[in-house]
Amino acid sequence: MDSIEAAPATALGARTEIDVAAERARTVGAGLSHHFNAAGSALPSHGVMTAVVDHLRLEERYGGYEAAAVARERTEDVYAAAAELIGARAHEIALFDSASTGLRVIVDALRPGKGERIVASSTTYVSHAMHLMTVAREHEAELVVAPVDAQRQVDLAALDALLADGRPTIVTVSHIPTSSGLVEPAERIGEIARRHGATYVLDATQSVGHLTVDVDAIGCDALVTTGRKFLRGPRGTGFGYVRQSLLERLTPTAPDVRGAEWVSRSGWELNLTARRFESWESAVAARLGLGVGLREALERSPQTTQRWLRARGRQLRSALADVPGVTIADPGEASSAIVTFVVDGVECRTVVERLAARNVRVVSVPATHGQWDLGARSLPSVVRASVHVYNDDDDLDALVEGVRAVVAGRVSG
Template sequence: MDSIEAVPVTSPGTGTETDVAAERARTVGAGLSHHFNAAGSALPSHGVMAAVVDHLRLEERYGGYEAAAVARERTEDVYAAAAELIGVGAHEIALFDSASTGLRVLLDALRPGRGARVIASSTTYVSHALHLMTMARERGLDLVVAPVDHRRRVDLDALDALLADERPSILTVSHIPTSSGLVEPAEGIGEIARRHRATYILDATQSVGHLNVDVGAIGCDALVTTGRKFLRGPRGTGFAYVSESLFERMTPTAPDVRGARWVSASGWELSQDARRFESWESAVAARLGLGAALREAIARSPERTERWLRGRAGLLRSALADIPGVTIADPEGAVSAIVTFVVDGVECRAVVEALAARNVRVVSVPATHGQWDLGARALPSVVRASVHVYNDEADLGALVDAVRAVAAGRGGEAHG
């Protein structure tokens, strides 16, 4: 690759650009490899790691509960920061150990019974799809995979027609899938869901910290995301937004002392906020790391981050498409920071291994992680590269050069 020139990306009203050098300076891992796995688990910053380690030191000295008491104010700020980032109230935020846990807890709390209709996007992640299919099999739910348009996105007209019978429905959509750079039309889906009074749950695992996610504009009733991906938080963290109007109608299937109060021999009261879905035990240090990551994401500006990441990925997608023997696997019009591709005659796992030999970190995504998407497109797997704010021109160049070498049959030649 000759060069990938910097794209000046400014935040409206600020006149400032994403400072990649500054992001790299506070990211140890950025100097150790060409890391393109933000969609799996992004590199954390010094600030995030310090928040985690400092609290663990407190636990070491004083004990877990005592350290939690000292950190209570900072723990409360995690709710405030999550709410600020996506434009909701802090009382509508619940913390979880993962997005998959959050989706499972919320869907169970909706208690869909036999004959209830659940409509899922074709981009649904494997863990959520397995839960949905299990519920359909064991509870007799009517599980429908939403029709897609020519770009593999939810077909808005077909969805509108599907919901026109006004049958009560739960609509669950993956904003950005694990298997491609596609972005679902979340706002258009929200408009249709509101019109037909469908309960709309957005899996924002790959979009919060990546796109400028505004719950008010999207119109979802609930949103679930993880901490470890584009938010750059620790593994084992995540959060959910549940609108007040929705959580008041939901009862967790396993109330916990964190979200309920035992008031009589056979009675209990649920918390009057979204914390009714939480469990008492949690990794406080990891949650404080999530809080630090959320504050950093806010400081970076979601609008500026989105524009920067889309610009970088666009350059990468174009450069990879120019390599003979490489095919971009993203559906038409994909514009997110996730770029998927295949190399003719080379298994995706072998591509990943060859790039790793050149210190370039990407992953392969098998069809078993997205049968309604990759399986439907007859793709056994794809290579996935995901860009973040710490990836500079040298990173992009190294990735493209490594893929070119693999495509030319020189994949095993690592740089000295």
Template sequence: MTSVPAADAAQKEAVLPRIGSAIDVALERERTLGAHASHHFNAAGAALPTAAVVSAVVDHLRLEEQMGGYEAAAQVKDDIEAVYGSAARLLGSDADEIALFDSASTGLRVLLDALRPAAGSRIIASRSTYVSHALHLMTVRDEHDVELVLAPTDAHRRVDLDALDALLADGRPTILTIAHVPTSSGLVEPVAEIGHLARRYGAVYLLDATQSVGHLGIDVAEIGCHVLVTTGRKFLRAPRGTALAYVERRTAAALAPTAPDVRGSQWLAEGEWDVATSARRFETWESSVAGRLGLGVALEEASRRGIAETAGWLTSTGGLLRESLREIPGVVIADPADSRSAIVTFLVEGLPSAHAAALLAERQVRVVSVPATHGQWDLGDRAIASVVRASPHVYNDESDLAALIDGVAHIAREGARR
């Protein structure tokens, strides 16, 4: 195991008051092997899984080794079925409204295509849209004669609700696609208020919740979305290659996949097939059974920990990081002033963000650089080439936070000398 250098105790006491006790951080660290290998601040990319999640994956791979993939899958059929219920409880939906995917990008693509945007219709997208989804939206625009409109934003770069109201009031058929929390900043969109407008004007509301499920409280009925897609690997702490979607029952019944698969469809006769009545109609047969078992464990762990408690801890810790980083000369916070999330983005004057992230990695502090190519409608629009992104999770303790602050202060001094 890699040793982690001790953070400066005086600085720790000066700038890092104790984090609230709603989460048992010591227990989370005990359950998370990687928490002792480095100061890991990349939950928004791929959070550290618990030992139980990893064991679920490895144990099933061993079962496949002994029995074969199909036979092993048959043996854990009930456990896979339980994943749908776990996801539904976390989101406030029913199990038949859940579909499983290999990634959020796949889920977003499959479900947008199933909506079949027609020529002359309109898609309104938030500026916080992630690159993969944005590229798909632009492809649909160009190939299907669909108008693509970027939702107007307010002074904090959130969707401007009054301006959106005015846009939707014309009654045109509209798909409204919003990223709850972007990859490129700590912004949080007013998703419930947007849902109210979508329902008022009959727009189909698709929510990209890849950075919010497991991070913030999510209730699909309260939000009012027709579709929600999220990934497993981020704040849910599930394996890579896992994702899930909520598709409102009436919405699912009105849609059909553009590429029906044996998983969700039945070939009845030479030119006749039927699709499942549940959201599983959008799934494909092939999947990582081991990964989905790990996803199920992660979903249950998130529920047992408590989403309200987790959200409170994460947003408070994100706020603490912003306050501490803001005090360092040469560091500029890139988030909206009133951000309430655990995603913290910043610039270090004199250092490209990728170089800053590499220098922090040398100190065993794991952050990432997010380039404008991952969010041109946001970072590109702000003329920011890239940002450093730090995203804590419940396994980060005061020594981790102190190491991050100390490391940024150190590299900021280097940047000032350039």
């Protein structure tokens, strides 16, 4: 079997800074399959799962409200850890059950209306895109898909020219899409949005826990991410950030007892923090697991993790590109740990099935999950492999050899 040659430490940057053996030791699933689906739902650590199960046992013994009271201090630390990870303040953080929920709540609170404009990146995820289309249709706002440059990133010059007319605008960008390893120029988009007074919402679903994300450096007014992907938290978790200056102007369209107090027959007062966007009911156990995932991400260091994952992404992308019959589908100079590809003459879902038979876990992303991106590129689907800190060289070898076997099976068939 042709092994992927390990790059020297100087080329990989943080290669020696991530203790992959230690990450694998605290990740039960790392020893059960070659898992390349961090961009879908990563393998959680033992610490994450212990936090979840221990709290569920507490609920079993004492009841949900009583267990929540016992865990209040640790629950509060989830806000602090999320804020620390992205350079925000704890009162600017809201917890959600998913990134899609967070994006929907924040966009609805912005209340785009007739004559206003929403500019969305071509890499917008299906759920967010359909919500934006619904908002535009029902409230007579204009929805514009941002022009792209030769690398299929947001065309910065075109965006600058578009916003120059001064119309009230929401700019919403997917930092890294579900459909490729592309990384949008988030900071430069932020500069343009600030210059023209646009409100900037960043979908950081695939970037928090993957790249270094600093809300002040990026200049976004709001950010939303999920827990289950590169943060390695449980499903059903996520968080949002709303900058203080925006928070003061936003009210939720459906106030909840969690974020507001009913003070008179026809009046209520909102929580002064971003928790005004939350709902009372939540999975406390899952949130505690998210807190552990956040603290582990901080322990690894976002900068170290970014260097490591980008290097592994380059390594995998290069190895797959060398396989005859394989075409890398990532546009431009993709620089993330997400790698997309197609195998000539083999449907993507078939590639996924044949790799699964070899205990290699990847997914197929259809154009229905990204019509403004995959549809625009006439790609019906792509195979997506996403690396995390628990993937070792044996994993990468298994994936590449599996793809070679898929190609060989196509030829022999």
